Amino acid sequence: MRKSAMEINRETRDLFLRMVGDFALDRKSVYPDCSGELEDLLYLAHIHSLEPVVYYMLREQRKQLSIQNLEQVQYMQRVYHSAVYISVTQEASRAEIEEAFEKAGIKIVFFKGAQLRELYPVPELRTMGDMDCLIRREDRAKAHKLMIQLGYECQVDAEPVWMYNRNGIVIEMHTLLAAKDIGNGVDYEFFFSDAMEHVMKKNGKLCLGKEYHLCYLIYHIAKHLCSTGAGVRMIADIAATLRFYSDTMDWEGLKCLLEASYLHETALAIYGLCYKWFGVEPPERYSGSELVLKDLEAYIVGGGVFGFETHDLGDVYRRNAFRGKAGNSGDRYCLKMMKDYFFPPGAYLVKYFPLAEKRRWLLPVAWMCRCWAGLFRRKDHSVATIRSMTRGDAELSYREVLMLKEIGL
Numbered sequence: 001m002r003k004s005a006m007e008i009n010r011e012t013r014d015l016f017l018r019m020v021g022d023f024a025l026d027r028k029s030v031y032p033d034c035s036g037e038l039e040d041l042l043y044l045a046h047i048h049s050l051e052p053v054v055y056y057m058l059r060e061q062r063k064q065l066s067i068q069n070l071e072q073v074q075y076m077q078r079v080y081h082s083a084v085y086i087s088v089t090q091e092a093s094r095a096e097i098e099e100a101f102e103k104a105g106i107k108i109v110f111f112k113g114a115q116l117r118e119l120y121p122v123p124e125l126r127t128m129g130d131m132d133c134l135i136r137r138e139d140r141a142k143a144h145k146l147m148i149q150l151g152y153e154c155q156v157d158a159e160p161v162w163m164y165n166r167n168g169i170v171i172e173m174h175t176l177l178a179a180k181d182i183g184n185g186v187d188y189e190f191f192f193s194d195a196m197e198h199v200m201k202k203n204g205k206l207c208l209g210k211e212y213h214l215c216y217l218i219y220h221i222a223k224h225l226c227s228t229g230a231g232v233r234m235i236a237d238i239a240a241t242l243r244f245y246s247d248t249m250d251w252e253g254l255k256c257l258l259e260a261s262y263l264h265e266t267a268l269a270i271y272g273l274c275y276k277w278f279g280v281e282p283p284e285r286y287s288g289s290e291l292v293l294k295d296l297e298a299y300i301v302g303g304g305v306f307g308f309e310t311h312d313l314g315d316v317y318r319r320n321a322f323r324g325k326a327g328n329s330g331d332r333y334c335l336k337m338m339k340d341y342f343f344p345p346g347a348y349l350v351k352y353f354p355l356a357e358k359r360r361w362l363l364p365v366a367w368m369c370r371c372w373a374g375l376f377r378r379k380d381h382s383v384a385t386i387r388s389m390t391r392g393d394a395e396l397s398y399r400e401v402l403m404l405k406e407i408g409l
Contacts, residue, residue: 052083108134109206242271271284292403
């Protein structure tokens with residue numbers, strides 16, 4: 001049976017993090033012979049979608065590694081070339097979309113990975129499963145028509161997010177940057193609703209201002225931490241941003257944004273990981289518990305890109321039950337989990353029946369639509385979630401609730 005990420009020896013995990021940091025910070029480094037630990041390195045790189053980066057950083061050892069590990073090296077080479085090809089194709093698609101939208105008078109802003117890639121020494125290796133972009137709500141109909149004209153198929157229509165696909169190039173189009181709530185009671189949909197007011201032009205492309213974008217990236221990590229997990233690549237993005245803008249970032253302005261969004265404590269913990277893993281000097285030092293940072297490291301490194309190596313929705317429901325002070329056992333705890341699962345809030349239900357958003361009396365219809373989807377379209381997923389809720393590690397979930405609380409979540 002394959003060992004988990006946290007069962008891999010500490011030296012190999014540290015070497016993996018060192019390689020990621022050296023790439024993100026554009027540092028030259030000499031690594032020890034990796035022949036004996038290449039399989040574990042490759043596994044860590046795989047679950048964090050960083051295989052092309054590890055292959056690139058091992059370029060001085062490839063000949064030597066091929067002697068004992070030819071199959072693994074050839075696999076990494078294929079993944080590397082595929083990543084570069086996809087990245088070049090994505091960038092060409094982005095340029096085509098931006099040009100078409102500019103001609104049509106529609107403001108479009110690419111953010112997240114599409115903006116971050118320029119901070120890396122080899123932009124093509126900052127891989128993305130899709131490209132995120134932001135438009136104004138009033139431009140939605142025109143934007144949709146234009147995407148269809150460009151040959152894209154709309155595969156997901158779930159306002160405020162639409163997903164388009166053309167030959168495997170996926171575009172996520174947003175009219176809002178953030179979800180309403182991630183569990184800490186803050187309305188992030190409202191907080192980031194002014195995103196278009198923070199747009200600037202850099203190298204001929206529209207992008208979010210660096211302070212605003214960094215605050216958003218911290219929010220994005222926080223959202224995933226409160227769900228099933230965030231990966232090493234997200235932390236590397238923060239490290240790359242801190243390095244690239246070390247002399248030009250308005251640190252006081254950033255701090256004000258983080259405090260206003262109740263993400264300052266979370267940012268400090270992420271800065272702490274950037275310093276611990278990559279040696280990045282942060283704008284503010286993390287002064288919290290080292291045990292909390294250690295638990296956060298295990299949560300991120302062990303979980304992979306979105307935490308799916310170690311977590312699923314069952315873990316989220318268990319943690320929410322703890323947040324509701326239902327205790328960690330007994331009837332109240334189980335009832336709280338089941339209530340959250342079978343009777344979610346209206347804001348969640350309207351995804352299944354959008355008409356209910358402005359007609360709240362239709363929420364029972366939305367609830368029935370969700371039940372139908374859970375019983376028939378996603379039966380296996382529903383069964384797996386309930387099984388995870390009832391059989392998962394409640395003690396671990398409780399520790400994670402305490403950890404998240406310590407970092408402001």
